[in-house]
Each structure stands twice: as structure tokens, then as C-alpha cells.
Amino acid sequence: MGEPAMEIKCGTYAANSLTLHGIWPQYTAARNGAYWPQNCNASHNQVLPGVAAKFAPMWKQYAPAYPASSNLKFSDLASHEWAKHGTCWSAAISTVGSNTQALSHLEDTFFQASLDLNQKYPTPKVLQDAQAAGATLAVSQLQAAFGGPSKVALSCKGSTLNMVSLCLSKDMTAQVNCPPSTLQSSYDNGCVTSGVTQLQVAYKCS
Secondary structure, eight states: OEEOOSSBOTTSGGGTSOEEOOOOOOOSSOBTTBSSOOOOOGGGOSOOHHHHHHHHHHHHHHOTTSSTTOOSTTTTHHHHHHHHTGGGTOGGGGGOTTOHHHHHHHHHHHHHHHHHHHHHSOOOHHHHHHHHHTOEEEHHHHHHHTTOTTSEEEEEETTEEEEEEEOBOTTSSSBOOOOHHHHTOTTTTHHHHTTOOEEEOOOOBO
16 A cells, blocks of 8 residues: 655655555455454554664655654554554464564564565556646546556545555455455545546655
């Protein structure tokens, strides 16, 4: 999942590319009224300092709000993503106990997977070109660039692109059709559910 950075510095990766939001485990059908698990382990909901230090250089570039020192609107986003989604990402979290090395491995794998997916599914050139030109972009064009309308959800604030969500297989090796709960969501796919046809994709940098 990617989104425009909140405060963009000119000349950086975020100036013309979507930045990383994270991996969100999700059910294909509701379970007890919920479409996704969250906050699955309160005992291991902190990002270990060693893990944060290892990923800090990559987060600074691809996920600028992740570090606690980012001073951005959603500073320390990594902690939120791990506590809410990462603890639900692998059943192994329930067997970690006091084994810090095992917890470190799980966190490392979770955050590396998100960075790998960010590289595998880069910001489409059609979006970068529209952003550079200060032009709008058709919703249908961006859907096509990300695999088609059934495989991507586009979130908007008004008519401005806010987030892109890709739906992946459980092993994260391939895109799959998004479940109806995602495609019909005014949050996940609000660009579509609200009837927006042209997206504003130009973001100021400083």
C-alpha cells in the first residue's frame, strides 16, 4: 500500500513516487463482523530498537513517516503498522514468548517484505508523468497501470489521490482480485465509490 508523503522535500524519492504505508492482513470474508485482524499481540507490539536502526536508512527514503524522528504528521508510523498489522501478520507471533531473537526475525521479515513489495510494484510512470506535469490523471488509467480495477483500490480526499492499495495472495507472490469489502469501501476505494473520474496527483515539494 502506498501514499503520497505528507511533507515532501524536492529531489527526494517521495517527490515523484508513492511512499510506503504497509502490509495489511485482510480476510476475504467478514469474521465476527470484521474484515481484518488487528492488534493481535499486546505483549510484542513494540518495534525493537535494533530493527528500527537497521531499517532507518531505507525508511527515510521509501517510508519517510516510519522513523520516530521523522517530525512528519504521522511520525513513528512503523510502530503503528507493527502493533496493528504486523502482530497479525504471522501466527508465529504467539509462540515468541521472551525470545527477543525470534521477535526480531519476525519484525525484520515483516518490514523487509513491505520494502520488497514496494520495489516489485513501483509507482507507475503514468502517475509520475502526471505529477511532474501538474496534470490530472484518469482513474481508469491508474487502475490499468496497477493491474486493472479489480486488483487495486484508490483512496481519495476529494478528487486528490491519497492512497493506493494492492490486493495480494496470502504468500504475497502475486496480485489477486480484491474482495468486495475493499472495492466497495469508501475509505479503500473512495476515488471509485464517490464517482471521481479524474485524479489530482500534483503535490508540492519544498
